[in-house]
Amino acid sequence: MKIVVLGAGVIGVTTAWYLAKSGHQVTVLDRQTSPALETSFGNAGEVSPGYSSPWAAPGIPMKAVKWLFMKHAPLIIRPMADAATWRWVMAMLRNCTAERYAVNKGRMVRIAEYSRDCLAELRTETGIHYDERMQGTLQVFRDQKQLDGIGKDIEVLKADGVPFNVLDPAGCVTAEPGLAPVKHKIVGGLQLPGDETGDCFKFTNALHKLCEDAGVVFRFGVDIRRLKYERDRIVAVETSLGDVEADAYVLALGSYAPALVKPLGLDLPVYPVKGYSITVPIVDEARAPVSTVMDETFKVAITRLGDRIRVGGMAEIAGFNLDLPPARRATLEHSVEDLFGGAGDQKRATFWTGLRPMTPDGTPVIGPTRYGNLYINGGHGTLGWTMSCGSGKVMADLVNRVKPAIETADLALSRYH
Missing domain, CATH: 3.50.50.60 (FAD/NAD(P)-binding domain)
Structure with a gap:
């Protein structure tokens, strides 16, 4: 055909x-x-089936209110009178129940796990290269409440047979040696050893x-x-x-x-949720991440791509706006410098934004x-x-x-x- x-x-x-x-x-x-x-072009660089979770989750409405007052907020909502925007937001909020979260996460993990297998087959078949690494991903938690809240995610991981490790701060450092200087800022982590990283572009x-x-x-x-x-x-x-x-x-x-x-x-209920990233040249190999670290507090992913660090995250409800506010860059810089301080040269970093096509579920x-x-x-x-x-x-x-x-x-x- x-x-x-x-x-x-x-x-x-x-x-x-x-x-x-x-x-x-x-x-x-x-x-x-x-x-x-x-x-x-400039996404976070993760191939992370185990972290395939909907933004619509229990507790998100309350967290969203809290985030409105954070300097480095993971969610930003710009005031808009667009009916389509608020219709999508309301549909997303209806998915913020434990029952719908479990169904939606199960769907997402299913396609993501299958996709990783397809990627591995394609890589074997073609020999394609893209700054790929197969060293897993690590979600780090800065407070005990975050760590205590991973129970529902672990249930889904177990149900789908996804390997995982719950780590203490020392275990996080073993997985990512660059975290050693900030071990005191971390209460624990969730590691998915089967995840990958690579440059999507x-x-x-x-x-x-x-x-x-x-x-x-x-x-x-x-x-x-x-x-x-x-x-x-x-x-x-x-x-x-x-x-x-x-x-x-x-x-x-x-x-x-x-x-x-x-x-x-x-x-088609797809909305352009805006995300940001910076790409930072590595100047200190010992301080740099070896794979992907998810900073749960700021919902930021810090990924090693060859001789660069890609730092991506945030969700901004702003329609098709493509501006690059300095405040968003500051959030990404804060996350990576707070965890991997001095690993990259921020003066030579490039700043990017893209529109993620998101469904309400x-x-x-x-x-x-x-x-x-x-x-x-x-x-x-x-x-x-x-x-x-x-x-x-x-x-x-x-x-x-x-x-x-x-x-x-x-x-x-x-x-x-």
Whole structure:
């Protein structure tokens, strides 16, 4: 079949790879000049299935009120009169129950664990490199209440067979020697030894080249205007370079997907939750992290990427705003310097922001729509890199009418209806 994939971020490119590998003629359209120049460009760098948790969790509403008064808050809500924003926020709050959290986390861990396996297979098959490391991740807790609150997460990890270790401060230092000078600031940690790290931008660009070798056609600098349809099928994509026709279409446009499908009568509850990162050159190897450290207090991930440290985090409800406030950079700098002081040169750090396409329940939307040849692969939020390969493989299976290796019925858009 001829298949058009809309979007050349990590989700779009992995989807194109698996579709091409299964024998399809694939074309990828993107408005940027090359792959992974938006949300996939500067993310935190984690491939962390075990930490795949929805932001909508018990206690979050009360924490959100507290965060409003924090200098280095992990959640920022800018005053907005946009009805769509508040509709999404209310839907997220409805998911902040213990029952829904357990269901949503289970879904997320399922696709994330599968995705890590797919990534490992792809790496073995192709020899792809992207500053990858397989040394696990470590979530550090600065107070006892945080450590005491990991019970529900551990239940899910046990249920899904995910290896984990609960560590005391000395154990945290053993896992991450750079934490030794600040051991007194840590009460404990949760380590997931099976997690990985890597540069999503490097991965996506390397896979883009492999896709081209496999026959995938990439058309960059293309403005995607609308989807043309007749009855229950898409007949073409209208673009700035003319109509593009195919047998099937996969939407992987992240935060920009809802606007494209709204004229089709499809309500895709994906919101652009803004995140930030800094990338810091390492100047002291002994003080630097060896893998990923999650700073639970500030919801910041500190990741080793080759000779750099990527520090990413925060969730800002601000629509499609892409400004770079100094206060957000200060939060990232504070977290990394407080835990790994002097490891990197902050004067040479680069500051970045991206729009994470988040659903109110945290689970991505992967599956068909009521239009017979239109599929959605989006809404991965902060976990697009973690879930990318598994999502692409699942999507290829669904297009091929092959039963995926994992349950997917509860991942489709239909779950909201």
